[in-house]
Amino acid sequence: MGNQELFKALADPTRRDVLRMLRGGSRTAGELAEAFPMTRASLTHHFNVLKSAGLVRSERRGQHQLYSLNTSVFEEAANLLMDLFGRNGKD
Amino acid sequence: MGNQELFKALADPTRRDVLRMLRGGSRTAGELAEAFPMTRASLTHHFNVLKSAGLVRSERRGQHQLYSLNTSVFEEAANLLMDLFGRNGKD
């Protein structure tokens, strides 16, 4: 997935809000879109960035697209942070 | 200092490399600059971004400027990450 993509994905406030919303469980693109003052097209762009970074997954459910948090990236993200501050030797 | 500034600061690979270099202790602007294939002016820009985010501090030492890691932000950064993945209720 790439560290750079991960950090870049987390650098946008809209995308972080999306992640927070998904903490509560899967949501359709439309449900997520209602919470943001921008078009669905713009949101789709953010979903794609989050997917490329491995932070979310998506799955079609009829005419809806269901997005969910990929919690397994959490450990990776935590390790990256620790690396930056010297708490372990990993990369 | 602002979460947005923190995430933005971490989103650039040069700035993350600077942080890694500072894990080993304080370094002057010139010492840091030698490790990067860009001008000192460009590095100064990155130092300023890191300072605004509270990730580093600087201090004049004669004609040198000494940069050092501000490890106290580590906890804050870790909390922000946890928030995004639902491990605690903060923020």
Added chain:
DNA sequence: TAGATATTTAGAATACTATCTAATTATCAT
């Protein structure tokens, strides 16, 4: 099949970021 709803894709505009060169400020040493 036709229409309605949900979402994505394509292309363009605007704003932001990283980087450069040139000029400036600050400190040291003679």
Added chain:
DNA sequence: ATGATAATTAGATAGTATTCTAAATATCTA
């Protein structure tokens, strides 16, 4: 004071990101 060294600031440019509108695709229902 003068010149040398260290670092920053200012202004410009190129690349990237965010957002929009309009068009396209996919699925459901009648």
